[in-house]
Amino acid sequence: MTDNVLRLxxxxxxxxxxxxxDQEDWGDATAIVAEKFDWSPDAIRLIVPISDExxxxxxxxxxxxxxxxxxxxxxxAARANNVIVSPIVAELxxxxxxxxECIKELARRLATATGGSVFKSSDPGSDLAGGIERIIxxxxxxxxxxx
Numbered sequence: 001m002t003d004n005v006l007r008l009x010x011x012x013x014x015x016x017x018x019x020x021x022d023q024e025d026w027g028d029a030t031a032i033v034a035e036k037f038d039w040s041p042d043a044i045r046l047i048v049p050i051s052d053e054x055x056x057x058x059x060x061x062x063x064x065x066x067x068x069x070x071x072x073x074x075x076x077a078a079r080a081n082n083v084i085v086s087p088i089v090a091e092l093x094x095x096x097x098x099x100x101e102c103i104k105e106l107a108r109r110l111a112t113a114t115g116g117s118v119f120k121s122s123d124p125g126s127d128l129a130g131g132i133e134r135i136i137x138x139x140x141x142x143x144x145x146x147x
Contacts, residue, residue, distance in 0.1 A: 005029040009036040015073045027055030027070025030085055030110070031077035045083040046116075046139055048132060052090035054103050061102030071106045075113040086116035086135040088128070 004023055011019040013028045014035040020028045026049040039045050054061035056070040078085050087107040107118045117138055119131035 005032050009033065013073070014077055016069070018070075022057045024051055024053045024057045025055070025070065026051045026053070026087070027067065027074050027106070027110075030074040031070075034074065034077040034081045034083040034085075039081070039083075044139060045081065046136070047078070047083055047085045048088060048135055049085070050088040050121075050128070051103075054099070055106055061099045061106065063102045063105065067102070067106055071110050074110055078110075078114045083114060084116045084139055085110050085114040086118065086139070087111060088119045088121055088131055088135075090124070091120040091122040 006020055006023065009032050011021065012032075013020055014031055016028070016031070018028060020032060023029075030047055030049050033047050034045075037045075054067045055074075056062075056066040061067050074085065077083075087110060089103055089107045104118070104120065110116070111118045117135060119135060121127050121131055
């Protein structure tokens with residue numbers, strides 16, 4: 001995808017009485033793409049959300065509130081549509097250590113529940129492309145399903 005979720009699919013978040021209201025709401029955006037993307041029937045369905053923010057952008061990560069709810073909804077949408085989710089999160093973000101660990105934990109939950117993995121980027125200028133390549137290689141070799 002080379003555009004943004006709001007412009008391509010709108011703001012209605014499937015499975016939630018919520019709207020996508022920020023381009024960095026990667027939990028809700030994942031649910032939207034999983035459900036609304038026009039997947040080819042024989043395609044490997046992979047979403048790679050990239051963020052340095054919590055899943056439901058706000059003030060700090062909330063593992064028992066809206067952030068967790070957005071991840072649980074993303075898991076449901078991904079599973080319902082046979083989508084693997086492999087988030088990329090910033091290793092170094094502004095915030096408290098608890099916020100940073102919360103973001104990583106929620107990304108891990110989403111990946112684990114959908115058969116994906118998490119890549120922690122410490123320098124996007126030098127490691128982001130390699131991280132995406134690694135994610136694709138993992139998906140294609142775990143069973144060997146890519147051409």
